Amino acid sequence: MITSGSADFWRATLALCLGSFMIFANVYITQPLLPMLAQAFEVSALQAGWTFTVTTLTLGLSLLIWGPLSDALGRRWIMLLTMSGATLVTLLLSFTESYTGVLVLRAVQGMLLAGLPAIAIAWMGDEFERPAMLLAVGLYIGGNSLGGISGRLIGGFVGDWLGWSDAFKVMTLLSVVCLIIFALLLPVSKHFTPRPFKPRRMLADLGSHLRNPVLLLAYLVGGFNFFIFINQYSYITFVLADAPYNLPARVLGMLFLTYLAGTFGSAIAGKLGQKLPQPLCMAFGSLVLMGGSLLTLSEQLWLIVLGFLINSFGFFFAHSSASGWVSQNARHARASASSLYLLFYYTGASTGGFYLYPFWQWQGWTGVVFGSLLVLALTLTLSLALYRLQRRQPSVAVS
Template sequence: MIELGHPTFWRATLALCLGSFMIFANVYVTQPLLPMLAQDFNVSPLLAGWTFTVTTLMLGLSLLLYGPLSDALGRRGIMLLTMVGATLTTCALSFVDDYTSLVVLRALQGFFLGGLPAIAIAYMGDEFTKPAVAVAVGLYISGNSLGGIGGRLIGGFVGEWLGWNSAFMVMSVVSLVCLAVFAIALPKSEHFKPQRLHPGRMLKDLGSHLRNPMLVLAYIIGGLNFFIFVNQYSYITFVLSDEPYNLSSAFLGMLFLTYLTGTFGSAISGKVAVRVAQPWCMALGILILICGSLLTLSHSLVLIIAGFFANSFGFFFAHSSASSWVSHNATHAKASASSLYLVFYYLGASCGGFYLHPFWEHSGWPGVIFGSLLVLAVTLACSCWLGLRHRAVLAAA
């Protein structure tokens, strides 16, 4: 097993973090381009948002396939194959000239992008010791947030300078570099124990996870938090591109530098969880997310940005805690359990825009925040209930 601090640990973690960076840079590259896409294709903000929504939707659905498939066929090969597919699709997107083709290719891209997120944490669970997993998961999720930043910066700056087509071309080059390093650096699986590919067993495993309240509550928390968090960014781009801010695509891309606090939040979550039970870490992250959302109601651009810094820290702190909680509390088929968490997570991302749209249409940004607080109150209650249940189980033991 790979021990914490061993050179192989850093090599494997670097590979997984770079892979994570590549995946999430591709997912989020269109988000700062939404006002530009709406104008170029003459579509509404909701339809422009489909270039992001359909990717997360297909990514989420694909996890139902990749997780169980990797339990039978192995982790490393599937991650590599899907990353190759994602890179090729990104290149194809740079040649698109109509909205329908853009959405279809983004959907196909989302399907390929699901391979690594579905399997990476299960790979860690197979190959790393438990202390190493706790640290590696936090660093891996930091790679998620850095990928979100990188993709949005590429989309914003390259999109404004050369057009949105060129943003996909640059993204394909970045993806190719990350893919090459990943293939060289990631160690081969040494401790993977294959299971027979049996559809009935796959469904049984998924069903057993859904009957485990210790997992289901984490699924709900992760899915509904992302349901709100990522779609707030989509709607704020329309706020800040309009009067009185009039920010360009490049500056909208820079807004996503607020994800840097999420990188820090993910990285320290494992260390905090050593002292504080993970459900209470989730609750703390949600409270910070609520406070940050309220701060964005200010008309000051500085305070809006500060609110998103807080949001990012709180969200990724809670997400890292919930993801690690699932890995620790799944008694079997860990890849399936982690994949199911991510299904809830990405389906939340794809559905949140539809939930928030009526609030946006009725009351603008204050309406979006009101709708956000309703959902965050639910996830806060779930995390507190999970914390109390966990305490009761420990007391009984």
């Protein structure tokens, strides 16, 4: 087994972090490009947002496929194959001239991008000793957030400088570099033991998780919070690209640096979660999200940015608490329980734009905030319901 601090530890961890960076850079590259795509293809704000939502939807659904397949067929080659396919799709996107073609390719890309997130932590579980795995997972999650930020910055700066199609070409080049380093660094699996692929057992596990209110409430909190949080970014780009702000795509991409507040939020949640019940941490995160959303109603740009910094802190505070809760309270098939949480998470990302669009048409950004508060009030209520359930059931983990 790979131990902390060894050469193989750093090789494997760097490989998986770079792979994670590449995956999430590709997922989020279109978000700062939405106004540009809407203009180029003469589509509405909602339709432009599909370039992001269709990717997160197929990514979330595919997580439930790649994980069980890797248990039966092996992990390393599936990660390499799906990353290679996703890179090829990125290149094809740069030459696509129809909006339908962009959507189809982004849907296929989402399926391929799911390969590494579905498998990476399982690979660590096979090859790393437990202390090494805990350290590596923390670094790997850092790669997720840095990839998301970088993808948006690349989309914004390159799109504004050279156009949206060239943003995909630059992302292709970056993806090829990450893929080559990943293939060279990631050690060959030595402790993987294949297990039979049993779809019926997998479905039974998923069904039992969904019938467990201790898990289901956390799934709903995580999913509905992301349902609002990530799609607020999509709509605010249209606000800030228009008068009186008239911000170019490169500046819109920098708005996503507010995500860095989420890194701090996750760290704080981990510490407070050891002293306070995690459902109360989820409730606190929802309240912070509500406060940040209200602050964005200001017409002053710096207050809007501050509102998104607060939103990022609150969202990741709640997300870290909810995902940790699922891991602690799944009594069997923990991998499928975590995959199901991610399914709710990414389904929320892919559908929230549709929910917010009528509010956008009704009252613009004010309508978006109003629609957001309705859902965040729901996640606050669900968090408090989970806290009451925790107090009634002594068997539920107390953090």
